[in-house]
Amino acid sequence: ILDSMRGRMIAENNHLMMGGIREYENKFANAQRILIVACGTSWHAGLVAEYLIEDLARIPVEVEYASEFRYRNPIVNENDIVIAISQSGETADTLAAIELAKSKGATIFGICNVVGSSIARATDAGAYTHAGPEIGVASTKAFTAQVTVLTLIAMIIGSKRGTIETSKLHQLIAELEQIPAKVEETLKLDKQIEEISAIYKDATNFLYLGRGYNFPVALEGALKLKEISYIHAEGYPAAEMKHGPIALIDEQMPVVVIATKDSSYEKIVSNVQEVKARKGKVIAVVTEGDTTIPAMADHVIEIPETSEHLMPLLSVVPLQLLSYHIAVMRGCNVDQPRNLAKSVTV
Numbered sequence: 001i002l003d004s005m006r007g008r009m010i011a012e013n014n015h016l017m018m019g020g021i022r023e024y025e026n027k028f029a030n031a032q033r034i035l036i037v038a039c040g041t042s043w044h045a046g047l048v049a050e051y052l053i054e055d056l057a058r059i060p061v062e063v064e065y066a067s068e069f070r071y072r073n074p075i076v077n078e079n080d081i082v083i084a085i086s087q088s089g090e091t092a093d094t095l096a097a098i099e100l101a102k103s104k105g106a107t108i109f110g111i112c113n114v115v116g117s118s119i120a121r122a123t124d125a126g127a128y129t130h131a132g133p134e135i136g137v138a139s140t141k142a143f144t145a146q147v148t149v150l151t152l153i154a155m156i157i158g159s160k161r162g163t164i165e166t167s168k169l170h171q172l173i174a175e176l177e178q179i180p181a182k183v184e185e186t187l188k189l190d191k192q193i194e195e196i197s198a199i200y201k202d203a204t205n206f207l208y209l210g211r212g213y214n215f216p217v218a219l220e221g222a223l224k225l226k227e228i229s230y231i232h233a234e235g236y237p238a239a240e241m242k243h244g245p246i247a248l249i250d251e252q253m254p255v256v257v258i259a260t261k262d263s264s265y266e267k268i269v270s271n272v273q274e275v276k277a278r279k280g281k282v283i284a285v286v287t288e289g290d291t292t293i294p295a296m297a298d299h300v301i302e303i304p305e306t307s308e309h310l311m312p313l314l315s316v317v318p319l320q321l322l323s324y325h326i327a328v329m330r331g332c333n334v335d336q337p338r339n340l341a342k343s344v345t346v
């Protein structure tokens with residue numbers, strides 16, 4: 001991890017996407033703005049990066065669906081850095097967004113899983129996630145790997161720019177080292193999540209709520225359920241609930257709340273109260289040892305504690321397992337969901 005903080009591990013492992021993070025450290029540190037383009041799960045990883053980079057490196061970040069960006073007339077400047085994220089490296093929308101940004105002189109940094117893919121070749125520099133092939137169509141481990149690379153980028157730029165305190169940086173590095181073991185711990189929740197899945201497998205709608213770093217995770221949880229279980233699901237920032245989705249809540253509505261201990265914890269406690277007051281069924285993902293939300297929730301999934309900056313790496317796992325079990329119980333093909341292609345090349 002320390003090596004990768006100096007850009008070495010990532011840069012040296014990435015022969016094809018020349019440059020790597022280290023060579024572009026200065027460029028990133030001096031960027032006026034970072035634009036992130038991606039689709040689907042990769043877009044959600046980009047949203048986590050917006051929170052990370054703005055918080056740790058204090059550079060403005062915009063995250064765009066490549067499928068929109070490519071068709072509008074966006075403002076892109078020569079001193080912008082565009083990060084393109086794609087598991088397959090073949091997504092046509094993301095490739096077209098890259099070409100558009102390139103034509104306006106921006107520097108393109110790719111984060112891809114597939115070595116030598118079209119997106120890897122179209123970028124100026126980049127980092128491979130090396131997550132191995134995704135067996136199924138829906139991205140899962142690619143998300144974790146993308147968020148890890150993006151976390152390192154935010155930490156590297158933040159330390160270069162002096163916007164992150166050394167003690168904080170060391171704390172994050174130490175916590176990052178513990179993430180693999182904590183993911184293992186989280187995977188042990190499989191049986192419990194299977195039991196919860198059996199209760200809700202016939203639901204027709206799901207709501208996913210999260211705040212801060214867990215907001216993109218709520219979006220990702222909802223997307224996974226849609227993709228592999230074919231259940232209508234919506235992800236929302238919990239604070240937006242009162243602006244519309246709250247009207248949907250009744251005793252039929254399962255609400256997955258990602259409510260780990262972080263800077264927005266007190267606020268999400270009141271969101272859970274709002275859901276319970278309307279008789280919604282709360283499946284809460286909480287930090288181990290929490291007692292406040294478990295006292296209100298219908299089902300509690302406890303995951304290990306970590307810094308809020310790293311929490312998406314853990315909190316996404318129970319949501320992936322929930323979608324997986326519900327899909328299997330509904331007889332869906334989790335590896336090859338209907339209507340979805342591994343690489344969306346049109």
Ligand code: F1P
Pocket residue numbers: 039040041042085086087088089090091094137138139340341342343344
């Ligand atoms: C983007 C994506 C995936 C999704 C599905 C369709 O792919 O939307 O996130 O799970 O496979 O494509 P990519 O650009 O990350 O390869």
